[in-house]
Amino acid sequence: MMSKVLNVLLIEDDVIEVMKLNRAIASLQLKHNIIEANNGEEALDVLQNKGELPDIILLDLNMPKLNGIEFLGILKNDDVLKYIPTIILTTSSNQRDLLECYKIGIAGYVLKPLKYEEYITKIENILAYWSINELKQI
Amino acid sequence: MSQDKIDILQRALKREKAARKQAESILEQKSAELYESNQKLEAAYSDLESTYSQTDSQLQGVFEHIVDAYVVADVEGNILKMNASAVSLLGLKSIKDDCNLMELVRPDQYQDVFNAFNLVYKEGGSVSNLVVNITTKDQRDLIVQINASVIYDNGLPIASHGIVRDITQAKYEKEKLIKSEERLATLIQNLEEGILLEDENRKIILVNNKFCEFFGLQVPNELIGKDCKTVIEQIKLSFKDSKKFIDDINIAFNEKKPVLNEDLETVDGRIFERDYIPIFRDGIYKGHLWKYNDFTIRRQYRKSLEVERYKYSSIISNMNLGLIEIDLNDNILMANKSFSEITGYLEEELIGKRGIDLMTFGENRELIEEKVAERKKGKIDSYEVPIKRKDGEVRYLLVSGAPNYNLQGETIGSIGVIFDITEIKNLKFQKEKLLKKLEKSNDELYEYAHVVSHDLKSPLRSINALVSWLKEDNKDNLDAVSLQNIAHIETTLEKMEQLITDVLEYSSIGSDDGEKEEVNLNILVNDLIGILHKPSHINIKVLNTLPCINGNRIKLQQLFQNLMSNAIKFIDKENGLVEIDVKAQDDYYQFSVKDNGIGIDKKFHDKIFKIFLSLNKRKDSTGIGLSIVKKIVEMHEGEIWLDSEPTKGTTFYFTLKKL
Numbered sequence: 001m002m003s004k005v006l007n008v009l010l011i012e013d014d015v016i017e018v019m020k021l022n023r024a025i026a027s028l029q030l031k032h033n034i035i036e037a038n039n040g041e042e043a044l045d046v047l048q049n050k051g052e053l054p055d056i057i058l059l060d061l062n063m064p065k066l067n068g069i070e071f072l073g074i075l076k077n078d079d080v081l082k083y084i085p086t087i088i089l090t091t092s093s094n095q096r097d098l099l100e101c102y103k104i105g106i107a108g109y110v111l112k113p114l115k116y117e118e119y120i121t122k123i124e125n126i127l128a129y130w131s132i133n134e135l136k137q138i
Numbered sequence: 139m140s141q142d143k144i145d146i147l148q149r150a151l152k153r154e155k156a157a158r159k160q161a162e163s164i165l166e167q168k169s170a171e172l173y174e175s176n177q178k179l180e181a182a183y184s185d186l187e188s189t190y191s192q193t194d195s196q197l198q199g200v201f202e203h204i205v206d207a208y209v210v211a212d213v214e215g216n217i218l219k220m221n222a223s224a225v226s227l228l229g230l231k232s233i234k235d236d237c238n239l240m241e242l243v244r245p246d247q248y249q250d251v252f253n254a255f256n257l258v259y260k261e262g263g264s265v266s267n268l269v270v271n272i273t274t275k276d277q278r279d280l281i282v283q284i285n286a287s288v289i290y291d292n293g294l295p296i297a298s299h300g301i302v303r304d305i306t307q308a309k310y311e312k313e314k315l316i317k318s319e320e321r322l323a324t325l326i327q328n329l330e331e332g333i334l335l336e337d338e339n340r341k342i343i344l345v346n347n348k349f350c351e352f353f354g355l356q357v358p359n360e361l362i363g364k365d366c367k368t369v370i371e372q373i374k375l376s377f378k379d380s381k382k383f384i385d386d387i388n389i390a391f392n393e394k395k396p397v398l399n400e401d402l403e404t405v406d407g408r409i410f411e412r413d414y415i416p417i418f419r420d421g422i423y424k425g426h427l428w429k430y431n432d433f434t435i436r437r438q439y440r441k442s443l444e445v446e447r448y449k450y451s452s453i454i455s456n457m458n459l460g461l462i463e464i465d466l467n468d469n470i471l472m473a474n475k476s477f478s479e480i481t482g483y484l485e486e487e488l489i490g491k492r493g494i495d496l497m498t499f500g501e502n503r504e505l506i507e508e509k510v511a512e513r514k515k516g517k518i519d520s521y522e523v524p525i526k527r528k529d530g531e532v533r534y535l536l537v538s539g540a541p542n543y544n545l546q547g548e549t550i551g552s553i554g555v556i557f558d559i560t561e562i563k564n565l566k567f568q569k570e571k572l573l574k575k576l577e578k579s580n581d582e583l584y585e586y587a588h589v590v591s592h593d594l595k596s597p598l599r600s601i602n603a604l605v606s607w608l609k610e611d612n613k614d615n616l617d618a619v620s621l622q623n624i625a626h627i628e629t630t631l632e633k634m635e636q637l638i639t640d641v642l643e644y645s646s647i648g649s650d651d652g653e654k655e656e657v658n659l660n661i662l663v664n665d666l667i668g669i670l671h672k673p674s675h676i677n678i679k680v681l682n683t684l685p686c687i688n689g690n691r692i693k694l695q696q697l698f699q700n701l702m703s704n705a706i707k708f709i710d711k712e713n714g715l716v717e718i719d720v721k722a723q724d725d726y727y728q729f730s731v732k733d734n735g736i737g738i739d740k741k742f743h744d745k746i747f748k749i750f751l752s753l754n755k756r757k758d759s760t761g762i763g764l765s766i767v768k769k770i771v772e773m774h775e776g777e778i779w780l781d782s783e784p785t786k787g788t789t790f791y792f793t794l795k796k797l
Contacts, residue, residue: 014596014600016600016603016604017596017599017600019603020599020600020603023607062589062592062593062596090592091591091592091595091596091599092588092591092592093588093642094585094588094592096584096585097588112596112599113599114595114598114599114602114631114632114635115602115606115628116599116602116603116606116607117606119599119603
């Protein structure tokens, strides 16, 4: 079965977390493109170039400066960007954060597991799911 | 014969002739007179005769048409003649009807009637006003009055005639009158007031029982007819001021004007009210009436009423609650001391003013005006309102108002009880502020705990990833010991992760705003038994059906889960047994979770619920589980304790409030 190659915007301030995703994709032998942004502001800069918008966004919540929820708010207020499915990838099991995110509009809320092996499984599933989804053509 | 002789003879003859002639004419005249007299006599006679017969028939007509019954009867009593009235009175058919009067007389009076008539027949005279009971021919019982006289023939009595009058009704009326007089007399005799009636000569006409009782006199009948002055002299000693008693009587007697409600006090402490009422008939003084009313008890009531009134008015003026009375125009009529103290206005500054004008401000004015309007409609209500004191300070008042009515039940204003709740209000404000602050800091704590947990957990994930990479990248270069150490790192990371999770959970219990609902613990616990990881040698039993509880479902599940998994965890016996039970108490259910595990030494029973205190160093024990349990129980207004014997087992008890 043919699956799409996704452009994934990873918004994550932790270097090791970025490494984890890259290594996971590599070890899974997936072709997806990872665009990195270290925080919300950087991510907004990336998204300014609306010609090359990502297919999905993986968003960490706890970040310095513009945090995940604030970033999400800006994103969902943008008439173009609001269509990008955004999946929260966080260690926070805070129910209030979860509710707030769903209220603003997210495509998923995934908790980072302690074990790396479990992490790989989760990432594999997320990417597999979105690669078979029809997405809005921008 | 001489001429002379002849002459003499001739003259004599002449004289004789003349005399005879004269006598003849006198005779003739007398005879005419006689005739005339005779004629007159005849006329007079016939006149007399006609007058007589006329009178007779007139008389007869009178009797026949008389309203009263007229009867003529023979000596035996047989009716010879009667008029129409008699027919109807005696119940006969017509005036021709035969009837013996004596047969109508009531048998017991027969002899009396017979005697009365017999006497008249023998000795003459008449029967007058003889009252007789009769039974008429048509069987009516009547009382009649008879007036009759005897008719004689040649000096012998042959009959009697008379009038029979029906007095039944009159008799009855008279009896009624007597009865009602008797009733009146009885009434007066038994009145609660003492009554003394004197005539114009100060002789006692009437005195009742009460009067005698009041003043220790002999029975009323013995006083009647006596001089009132002697009685007065006798009773004056009963009164405290006997001189005034006599003086007042004399003044009233002399002036002959009514004197009402005079107060008199007796030596033994009774109080009387006396009325003097002179009696006039056709403007002529006929005597007077004295009325004595014993007011002692009523006076005492009045006195105790005054005492009560004094008591309440002193309570009102000294009580801590403000009290005001206002009229229909909201003007203050009365304000007590406390109200003055609360508002800072003196009583004289308040009276006649409108409290609304003096003390309200801003939108509160409308509130009060609305409330006052409602109260005028009869609504009883209480409300809170801030006011400005005279010195400008704002105080909070609790006003409880009710309409005020007069004796006729008309609204004449309202009465307000005012309680200064400023202090309470301030405390409430303070409490609200504190609560808000607490809520905020709880919130902050919750957020903080999550942030901390995130910040602590993130490095753990990194370490875990890095360690796996090390392992992965050096698969061939690591010896067994290194691999074992890496495994230790991973276990330590897991334990740390669990610790952080538990701490977060513990700190979230109080602040989590989970809704309370009805939770069926029986279903909850049985579901848990299915989910819980338990070794096959351990058996979990629920001994009784568990009740429904009002609480947070997730927390209650956590409570049972922690206790049950604790029980499972510490079972060291070959056949493990966990028993869950419940006992209903007054307001609570007492639950128990019993195991046959290692038991807990008595000295640790208190410490066991403290956070981070794990008695056993185990991979799967952070020492927070029981702290969470305790916190959940307390959140549901319950208590938790335990009973345990080392090596035998442990029973945890806890209570939860009934629905």
